[in-house]
Amino acid sequence: MTNSESNFVRIIREICEEEQISLQSYSFDWIFELQKHGKVRYILGYQFGLNTASVNSICCDKAAASEIMTAHGIPNIEHRLFASPGEQKFVGKTGCWSSLIRFLEEKGTLVVKPNDGTGGDRVFKVSSAYELETAVHTIYERSGYIAASPFYDIENEYRTIMLDGDARLVYVKRRPHLTGDGVSTVAELIVRHLTEQESISTSDVTIPGRADRIPAKGEQILLGWKHNLGLGARAELLEDGPLKKDIETIVAEVARCLGVRFASIDIAETGEGLKVLEINSGVMMENFAGQDAKSREIAKSIYRDAIRLMFE
Ligand SMILES: Nc1ncnc2c1ncn2[C@@H]1O[C@H](COP(=O)(O)OP(=O)(O)O)[C@@H](O)[C@H]1O
Ligand SMILES: [Mg+2]
Structure with a gap:
């Protein structure tokens, strides 16, 4: 897929048309120049220009972000x-x-x-x-x-999309897994899985235990320890409740202490409680938006609000 065919690029084009923003594209749609009422704004990659340059650099620097969060008492890995x-x-x-x-x-x-x-x-x-x-x-x-x-043995990893202190989207990343059928071996299940999921390369799959074992019907076998959607994990919206409240509180603290306005913040559920794993100041919802129509709508509404803020 070329960049121009990505969900992100299509969504940005749709929003600009709907918001009467004139759009000029450069560099294979990696740079967008937006103009409205004489104001010029840029989107570069997944950067919307809402964060200051120093805040962006801190977010892109995992050690710096961790050091600052620790100094402010924000739980983090x-x-x-x-x-x-x-x-x-x-x-x-x-x-x-x-x-x-x-x-x-x-x-x-x-x-x-x-x-x-x-x-x-x-x-x-x-x-x-x-x-x-x-x-x-x-x-x-x-x-x-x-x-x-x-x-850390991370039970669940949550991705939040934060705009001006509000967690606008919170989903749990489900690691890629196989489900036993009581008949097939682990090896057979993996081959079937890889055949169905063209996007996953074999180097991303860790074979758990013996490959000739026959898992019970319904048994879940995790295929790796990383929670990246680009490596096959799936996003599921987190329901309202105490866990979501706790996540929203941490996200608001990150926004306040770092002065970051638009970011995706990943939070891991560890044996020692919730901890921020990383902050991305570029907001990429490509895999999430591609999951289904509802996810695409959610992603689009967040990007729309970010673009409106760019012109405020
Ligand atoms: N300290 C850790 N303990 C356990 N798992 C981790 C740890 N750090 C990273 N991971 C796993 O690896 C994945 C990628 O790490 P991450 O820090 O998010 O890097 P990237 O920016 O490349 O996504 C995470 O989603 C998580 O599943
Ligand atoms: Mg990550």
Whole structure:
């Protein structure tokens, strides 16, 4: 699919037409220039210009966002920054191996990822010095900095879309899973799953336990530990209730402390309670909007309000 065929691009075009905003597109629809009543505004990628440049940079920097949230008492999954040798001139050339190894020994299992990554790309779960070394080398090949966190067994991950402090959308990301039929082996279920889901590549699938085991009818087998929709997880709207209230409270705190106006905020449900996992200042609802007509309508109404705010 080209960018121009994406749900996002179609939705932005529809909104501009409906709101009498003239639209000029550049760079394969990755840049939009919007004009109304003599005012000019830009959308670049998924950035709507509602956040200041420094706030955007903090959100894109997992370790910086974590440090600030901790300082403000917002529960979050700690992300510690480690610089590659090439970048250490900016942080004092202290070396980072010994502290990384100590962090691993202290926590048992870590998750390491590019500090500015997205989409679950090069996010590794490591439990030994060898796995850590392999992951870190892979990340440093293309990124100057890694963020390391303790691994949490995340029961559910929630995505919220926040506009001016309000959680306008809260959904739970269901990890890709198989359902046993009482007859097929795990291997047979996986082959069937992969055949049906063209978008998932085999490298994203972790085979749980023995492949020749026959799961019971109705048994659910998780196919990975990451909650990225782009890797096959599905979004389900979260119903009103105490959990949603708690999430909305955290989201409002993030908005207040960081001064962020438009963002998607991911919150993980861990054994230690709800914790913010990451803040994305670019608001991407591509996979969500593509799920069904209702989801598309929700995404469109949020983008419409963001665009209206751009002109206020
Ligand atoms: N510390 C952690 N413990 C457990 N799972 C994690 C941890 N960090 C990331 N994950 C899993 O990996 C996925 C991708 O990590 P994330 O920090 O959101 O990076 P990205 O920006 O690439 O999406 C998350 O959705 C979550 O399922
Ligand atoms: Mg993520």
